[in-house]
Amino acid sequence: MGKWFEEAGLEEDVVVSTRIRVARNLKDYKFPQMMNIEESEKVTQEVLNAMKSLAHNGNYKFIRISNLEPLDRRIFIEEHLISPGLIQRPDQSSFLLREDENITIMINEEDHLRIQVLLSGLNFEEGWNLCNEIDDFLEDTLNFAFHEEFGYLTSCPTNVGTGLRASAMVHVPSLVITGYINSLVQGLNKIGLAVRGIHGEGTKAIGNLYQISNQATLGEEEEEIIEKLKNVIYQIINKERDVRNNLIGSRKKEIEDKVFRSLGILKYSRLMTSREAMAHLSNVRLGKEMGIINDIDYNKITKLMVQIQPASIQKGIDKELTKGERDARRASLIRELI
């Protein structure tokens, strides 16, 4: 089975991935937090029934959280295929995953339905089209909670309206090196965009990766939201590329040293935390972005950034690894793959 992060993507020198998700709820049910197990099972069955005839859209695997080992739950989160919120009530939550892993339909997360499309690189058009198609299709069968004035009703008021959240994960090492990132984040917040770390709300930026998304879901059409975000992302892409060009002109040796040191450390270390690995992988990506290193692909770096996360590192090992053992295994995996 392919993975979203194994594909090449557009504008991949800056944009790692694009994500679109809509939140929907069924009219005749309480929100997931209020439901008992029977009710949540009814919602699940309604969604599964509605999905049955969506076969033309690709094959989906249905997975109940309760059927997953805790480790596998965390791996799905590290791969960004499900949200951390989905595993909060394992007995009620489940998801459908399209076999290319670009589409996840989460059932009984914070809302009854969360349709997520995740694509490599910058691709709001395809992301939105896919998401919209599934949404329209499901709406033919399911009775979504919708208010004439407010739009789609959601568990959390911040999602009411379109229920849409669009985001791009950008890698902006040059904006971080030069400090531009701070004023950028302030500016984005002012125009109603959120800037987060790689694991969404409340997480810190690591590896110079920032997830930029719309905050508002009310009062704007989906296409407007996406168009506005897309324009901002292109501004960020251009700014990052400009600053890279300046840096390669003015601080070439220093940047080369930073890039190659990180490569050397990744190739030789015997112990490494995920945070340190992310920092070095970010520098290697910067090397690729600046043409300093050429024999590595962006998606290989993205894949490594996923594979070195704590749960993924534990995968395939029978016993629970200690932190030291994970750090050793991580270093060993990186040496093997890079």
Added chain:
Amino acid sequence: MGKWFEEAGLEEDVVVSTRIRVARNLKDYKFPQMMNIEESEKVTQEVLNAMKSLAHNGNYKFIRISNLEPLDRRIFIEEHLISPGLIQRPDQSSFLLREDENITIMINEEDHLRIQVLLSGLNFEEGWNLCNEIDDFLEDTLNFAFHEEFGYLTSCPTNVGTGLRASAMVHVPSLVITGYINSLVQGLNKIGLAVRGIHGEGTKAIGNLYQISNQATLGEEEEEIIEKLKNVIYQIINKERDVRNNLIGSRKKEIEDKVFRSLGILKYSRLMTSREAMAHLSNVRLGKEMGIINDIDYNKITKLMVQIQPASIQKGIDKELTKGERDARRASLIRELI
């Protein structure tokens, strides 16, 4: 021409080099600080005449400091072949260097004569024998300043007596990692031994290298001084080896990580200061000492430690390099040689 640091040596897993030097002065001359150029030239000629018949001891090259470019003077110092004191009065000072570079006879340093023997590894016997042989030979011809009660007279009172300073350069990373080095230095000072960095008096320890030497030159026979120092060096060797064994038992992964990271950084960096290079080379040496890295010889590491010093880095370049250019050239040289 071979170099002392290209030879393998005894106990080389701890001892980098052994140095013996005696200070001598000619009876009928002022000490060098007090001499004018004519007088210093007379001393030089007396020594050269006396040395003429020493051909059986090997071929010597005669070099006047004034004939050396400033850069080459500093390189001889970095190679430990002459002392920093020898270049203080370039018009008066010179030296004879045996072609194997194990013996330097410095003329008009702080004393009229400084006979130095420098050998790879631990080798006080050969060091003392060579030094003593040259001293005896010169004494047949030259009239050394000698006092019945005090012994050989020298410019600085700390050298009066035997005029002998014996030292060993030890690499004791394990004693540094575990902090044993601090009590060791205190203990050595108490029994009248000096502990210094790699460039002698007043220099700081870098690269976990310590030069241990006698302080006293008065009231003890040469052989006693050397025997006492040798016993202490063996204690240090044994202690360092014990601690290494403990470390490899208790902190294997951590030490391996430290060693390989340094190797990776040395193999990949594009900019490196000499201080940083010394630290990483020390870690690589530790790797060799602990059997973690096997495909590198001790003398290759020692040679690199010399070659990466600031003056040696400038060698062969027409223009004066900036610090940044030296750091780039150093990194490049290391990548090429390691």
